Amino acid sequence: MRKRYIVFAFLLSLVIVSCKTSDGLDLESISNKLTIGYQTGETINTVKSNITLPKTIDGYDVSVTWESNHVSITNEGVVTQQESDTLVTLSATIKSKNDTFIKPFIITVLAKKGTTIMVNYNYTLHNKLKEVVAEQLSLVESKLKTPDGYVAEDTRLANFVRANLWTYSAYFTTVVQNYMMNPTNENKALLDKATEELEWYKATHREDEHLVYASKNGYEEPAFFDDNVWLVIGFINAYNHTKEAHFLDKALKVQEWIYTGWQEEGGLYWREFPESYEDSQKVRNTCINGPAAWAAMLLYEATNDFTHLDWAIKIYTWTKYNLYDKENKVYWDNISKDGIVNKWTFTYNTGTMMSAASLLYKHTLSDIYKEDVQNLMDGSHEVFYIANQFQSLPNGEFYKDNPWFRVYLVQGFYDAMRYVDVNYGIRLERVKNAILYGLENHIDERGFLWEDWSGRIINEGPSNKDHIRTLFAVGNTEILAILAQYEAYLKEVTS
């Protein structure tokens, strides 16, 4: 599979060189109109039944022929499911009078029904996490809003201050995860409302054409690349589950701006630093590079555009060689332009790199990424799991940092489970037991779950129960929504 990518990248580069045709047809852009027909409910990543491979493209004088590289899909589109999920590359050769263009499609044929995956850890399905999420989200909706009904920064300032972009992006991704977990009309309406409210954050004063979001009605400077990358991930997830093109369009536009943060010597900037900043202030953080690599993989999955795969590999590799703590197997925080490494370790940084590595493994099947995931699973358990301070919950694991940081560690566990080894799910099972313990024992008078589910460990943020930060309330909610999806996934693979 690795070789296949390399071969196609090579082929593609040859084709790109010759893509200007002599009969005036730009076959490369025409190829974008070529779509494969899937059965209802199936996508390029979830094929179970036969697919339709068109022989022509409407409106153009071209012919299309197809070639598969694996028996699970024939050149005519007949699908035969195998024992495990299979990646198949279908090459469409588009011919005009004088020219030829080859466009590859990478398709996942799902494993045969009845193929059960062995899960070697004990688990107990809660089955009602959807209701818990709905309850926590309704608290956010009723208690963390300004008088005008917008998302507020926290309960203390609800009468004055609209959320900053960091907080709002956390709210947005939570609303998306809520819809992914439970795609009802009601949850779709919430997503649509959140998408509309996000418009207030759009930067309208920029001289360039980029789509950028920022606090203060879009005017905060320098704009944060990382606050925007969480939105990109939310947009792609929303697109994958609603199929509404505007989500993909926004994801692509914001991601394009994020790529402009790339430095000649490697790494994406944290913020859109102007030249006048000193080198020590110009930092390249794991919190932008990890999620940007991951978002690039998600965009590659959604569009099949190899540019994003290239970006993902480039960003991931730079981050690994500059910010990875080999000894402890977790990620450091940032490196400045003058090369000073800040060695703080937060859960979300390791988590986003785990998601990126898991997706890279899914699409390249390279052992390098598989090993990376294994190392990060080990390291995060060693460094972030608060082992000795809480012994009375034998199958529960409490992790450090605030709830929003933990979201991305939990998401990393979930991606590692789905794309690398289903038995990594044991971490999710234990996180689930920990958060259920919190819901049982540490709810404040409003009904919000505490930042610290164990009730014993002082968190980094203000743990004042009078003062709920929206960022942390939606963080807890998003974790629950991921865990609900984990349970659904577990049920599916073991049935």
Next chain:
Amino acid sequence: MSKRLFSLIIITALAFILVSCKKTPNPDNGTNPDDPNVPLVINNAFYDAALLHTYLIQNDFYASPGRIKAYDPADPTPGSEFSGTSALWGYGAYLTMYAQAAKINPNLKHFKDNVYDAIDGLKVFRMPRQQLHYSAIVGAGGEPYYDDNAWVVLGLYDIAKVYDDQEALSHSRELLDYVLSGESEDGGIYWKETVSSRNTCSSGPAVVAAVLHYLENPAEETQLLEAAIRIYNWTKRVLKDPQDHVYWDNATYNPDTNTESIEKAKFTYNSGTMIWAGALLYEATKDESYLEDANSTALGSLGYFYTTGRDNKKFFPRSPWFNLYLLRGFISLAQTYEDRSRDYLVNSFRDNLKYALSKGVDNRGYLLPSWGSGVLSPTDKYVALLDTAASTEVLFLLADWEVNYLKEGK
């Protein structure tokens, strides 16, 4: 044209240029973004923290105009000093905080409304006497202090300059008459009407206020400059420590021995107002000796007050409201030097407050009075309006320095 007026014009012009090219009006108000009356969006960490503090203070301390709580939470123990309504001292700090807020973002409704609400609230402190002045506590039961009134004079003056408000200016000018009426036979201003001590804390701000009003109308107010110089000279002669040029607190004259008995405690604000006074007297008279005074006191103060603490960082003492006036002195002196050679004085505050914002915030979001030095006290749980308003004003002053004086907020 005096140099000070000239520089004011330059700064104002600069501010307008910045408005049009660097900072951006906030179109959230639904108005034309080119309209100069629209509030600005300011991208500055000190400003953001200060704005947050004003919201917290409104939320936690505000009762009604003139009725601002002194502590939050208030200590429920009967007779506790950590409870009750704010005295004029804390109320003045609240007023001057909004004056600085308005200076950096005049059209923000939140600031403008609270500025005028705070001026309106002064009426509950009004002493029922012909001469305008304010009592130390709410109602007529207290007694007036010259220094408490002097801070209000300065706050009203700043507000008048921001909004070009003649009413606030004459209010300030009228109240200044009361402060100057506390002048003793040979120059120093008494602390209040019923004591015989003459204090740096009443004399210093009296000089500053007198020179500021003199500069408003130099042709007709020469008596203000004369009074300022008399008070300045007395304070310098009696209350300046000749060793390090840092100011002592107060002096009480003993007529039997013909000597002054000096209280030698040193607080940041006493040196701060005298540095400020020196810088202003230099602008008014061009006499370089005032500048020399200001410089030696500034250097002495930095050595005396700005000391090394945790993380090998330097910190000002645990007294935000006192420190506020040292910063005002530093800013005034630094802005006298076009070659930027005294910017380092202000940078000491920028460093301390930057550290404070990362390490010295309590669980409610308030800056601790220790400003990150780690010198904590059990009373920190009672957030004091005086200190909190002062810390906030310091943040606004630093934001203004970075955004408007350094041009590029960086």
